[in-house]
Amino acid sequence: MNRLIIGRYFPGSSLIHQLDPRFKLIFVLYFIGLLFFLDGMILQGVFFTLTLVIMLSTGVSLKTYVRGVRPLIWLILFATVLRIITTRGGEIYYEAGFFTLSEFGLLSGAYTFLRFVEMIFISTVLTLTTKPIDLTDAIYFLLKPLRYLYVPVEELSLMLSIALRFIPNLLDETEKVMNAQKARGMVFGEGNLLEQMKALTPLVLPLFAHSLKRAEDMADVLEVKGYKSGAKRTHYRALTWQVKDTLGVGLLVVLTVVVMTINVFG
Amino acid sequence: MHITFNRVSANYQLGPIKRADILTDLSAEVTPGSFTAVVGPTGAGKSSLLKLINGLLLPSVGEVSVGEVVFTAKASKQALKQVRKRVGMAFQFPEHQLFAETVYEDLAFGPRNFNISDSEIDTTIKHVCQLTGIDQSLLERSPFSLSGGQQRRVAIAGILATKPDILVLDEPAAGLDPVAKKQILEMLSHLHKTEKLTTLMVTHDMDDVVHYADDVIVMAEGQIKAHLDVRSLFSDQALLERYQLDVPTALSLQQQLEQAKGEQLNHRSLTLTELADYLIEEGWV
Ligand SMILES: Nc1ncnc2c1ncn2[C@@H]1O[C@H](COP(=O)(O)OP(=O)(O)O)[C@@H](O)[C@H]1O
Numbered sequence: 001m002n003r004l005i006i007g008r009y010f011p012g013s014s015l016i017h018q019l020d021p022r023f024k025l026i027f028v029l030y031f032i033g034l035l036f037f038l039d040g041m042i043l044q045g046v047f048f049t050l051t052l053v054i055m056l057s058t059g060v061s062l063k064t065y066v067r068g069v070r071p072l073i074w075l076i077l078f079a080t081v082l083r084i085i086t087t088r089g090g091e092i093y094y095e096a097g098f099f100t101l102s103e104f105g106l107l108s109g110a111y112t113f114l115r116f117v118e119m120i121f122i123s124t125v126l127t128l129t130t131k132p133i134d135l136t137d138a139i140y141f142l143l144k145p146l147r148y149l150y151v152p153v154e155e156l157s158l159m160l161s162i163a164l165r166f167i168p169n170l171l172d173e174t175e176k177v178m179n180a181q182k183a184r185g186m187v188f189g190e191g192n193l194l195e196q197m198k199a200l201t202p203l204v205l206p207l208f209a210h211s212l213k214r215a216e217d218m219a220d221v222l223e224v225k226g227y228k229s230g231a232k233r234t235h236y237r238a239l240t241w242q243v244k245d246t247l248g249v250g251l252l253v254v255l256t257v258v259v260m261t262i263n264v265f266g
Numbered sequence: 267m268h269i270t271f272n273r274v275s276a277n278y279q280l281g282p283i284k285r286a287d288i289l290t291d292l293s294a295e296v297t298p299g300s301f302t303a304v305v306g307p308t309g310a311g312k313s314s315l316l317k318l319i320n321g322l323l324l325p326s327v328g329e330v331s332v333g334e335v336v337f338t339a340k341a342s343k344q345a346l347k348q349v350r351k352r353v354g355m356a357f358q359f360p361e362h363q364l365f366a367e368t369v370y371e372d373l374a375f376g377p378r379n380f381n382i383s384d385s386e387i388d389t390t391i392k393h394v395c396q397l398t399g400i401d402q403s404l405l406e407r408s409p410f411s412l413s414g415g416q417q418r419r420v421a422i423a424g425i426l427a428t429k430p431d432i433l434v435l436d437e438p439a440a441g442l443d444p445v446a447k448k449q450i451l452e453m454l455s456h457l458h459k460t461e462k463l464t465t466l467m468v469t470h471d472m473d474d475v476v477h478y479a480d481d482v483i484v485m486a487e488g489q490i491k492a493h494l495d496v497r498s499l500f501s502d503q504a505l506l507e508r509y510q511l512d513v514p515t516a517l518s519l520q521q522q523l524e525q526a527k528g529e530q531l532n533h534r535s536l537t538l539t540e541l542a543d544y545l546i547e548e549g550w551v
């Protein structure tokens with residue numbers, strides 16, 4: 001549970017840390033979108049370099065990011081291999097029925113691999129440098145227009161921020177319960193898959209029981225404090241849009257133009 | 267069973283971040299059959315010290331030995347299993363570990379992990395229920411349906427069910443009402459005496475230290491600052507002040523009386539009976 005880096009916040013004061021979370025969220029979503037339009041080696045190179053530059057400017061070591069990719073590596077390799085064997089074109093090195101190993105296949109396999117890694121890296125940058133609570137505010141901001149479609153945006157964002165707020169507690173509790181059961185002779189991660197699943201009961205059940213209890217308390221507190229859904233609300237934490245953020249939007253525009261130009265004329 | 271810490275340092279290595287040592291250069295020895303209290307401010311490393319005893323935290327430097335098993339930075343699975351069977355460990359709020367459908371099943375969880383036969387488990391459960399004052403009628407109930415005090419008993423019984431020689435308790439009475447608290451501590455003290463369990467207990471309550479412990483380990487900033495018997499601890503005013511330790515109710519009362527009277531008594535009383543006798547003897551009342 002300690003290995004998954006994505007979703008963890010590292011306090012810091014880098015430029016990336018200081019950016020408006022709304023901008024960062026938009027940037028990441030847009031950047032990931034652009035990754036699907038990259039044509040040719042030059043653009044791939046540019047985006048990979050840009051991703052690296054952004055990652056390094058957060059002040060978090062490269063090793064940390066690489067560790068973040070590790071849990072997902074099998075998924076990535078699966079997609080890559082699938083891509084390689086199903087694409088044909090250019091020089092063909094080997095062929096056996098459905099399976100081909102071709103020049104284009106290898107190239108697009110490499111692109112797929114890069115795209116996945118960049119996606120993970122750039123989302124990791126977002127969560128590493130943005131407090132979960134700021135991220136919720138940013139999501140709320142982006143979802144706000146949905147209010148006109150009668151989507152309960154306020155409630156959704158409250159739910160999200162409560163959920164995020166309790167993740168660290170849940171992690172702490174998991175560790176505690178795990179220790180307590182280990183002390184009673186439990187060994188985790190031994191035996192076949194079924195045995196391992198069964199072994200989770202002594203861990204998951206107490207966590208459930210405790211979370212339900214806490215949810216009840218939380219509901220009581222909301223009730224007592226007079227929380228009413230649908231009421232008009234102001235915000236305690238105000239997000240501030242700065243010049244840096246506008247410059248960032250400029251970068252996005254430039255990137256879009258470059259990608260489009262190369263796609264059309266390249 | 268002997269517990270020895272030999273120049274132990276330890277940290278919680280977490281993912282990519284190299285952590286500073288939480289415990290530094292600890293050396294201590296706990297004699298078999300003793301009742302040792304562990305005191306010190308929050309964050310001093312008391313809970314971490316307890317985790318060293320059954321290998322939930324391993325030393326980065328130095329070694330911990332429990333009986334004939336020795337832990338260093340690396341520990342074999344067998345060593346861990348062996349020690350965890352010998353050491354019963356109750357964490358803070360041990361009732362959070364309850365999970366089974368019935369109290370009986372929960373009590374059987376520990377012994378089953380150590381491959382003890384069903385018939386033996388049955389006898390052991392009857393025995394620990396008696397020791398911990400759990401009524402037989404509760405055995406078929408769900409642990410979640412019990413009161414806080416009862417849950418705590420069941421959790422502690424579940425730890426005793428593996429028949430440990432060493433009992434390690436992290437604030438076993440925290441969060442209970444005064445009556446339940448007294449019952450639990452009396453029960454633990456009784457267990458310590460009748461079953462000859464070597465006991466270590468973290469507590470913030472100095473009256474508990476006086477009532478139950480033989481000696482005290484004082485921790486602060488991840489180090490063992492002192493290891494001495496109860497009376498020496500409360501005679502050492504400088505030590506108490508340096509680590510901001512409370513004093514037992516009786517001693518605090520005595521100090522207030524001394525201040526009001528502007529006179530200092532030689533002997534420091536630790537219990538109220540002792541104080542009463544002493545004040546009469548000195549002619550203060
Ligand atoms: N599981 C853990 N992971 C990382 N750090 C921890 C963990 N548990 C405790 N610590 C740190 O170790 C230090 C000592 O904690 P602890 O042993 O719980 O002290 P005490 O029980 O005396 O309050 C604290 O600074 C705490 O933040």
Ligand SMILES: [Mg+2]
Pocket residue numbers: 312313436
């Ligand atoms: Mg503690």
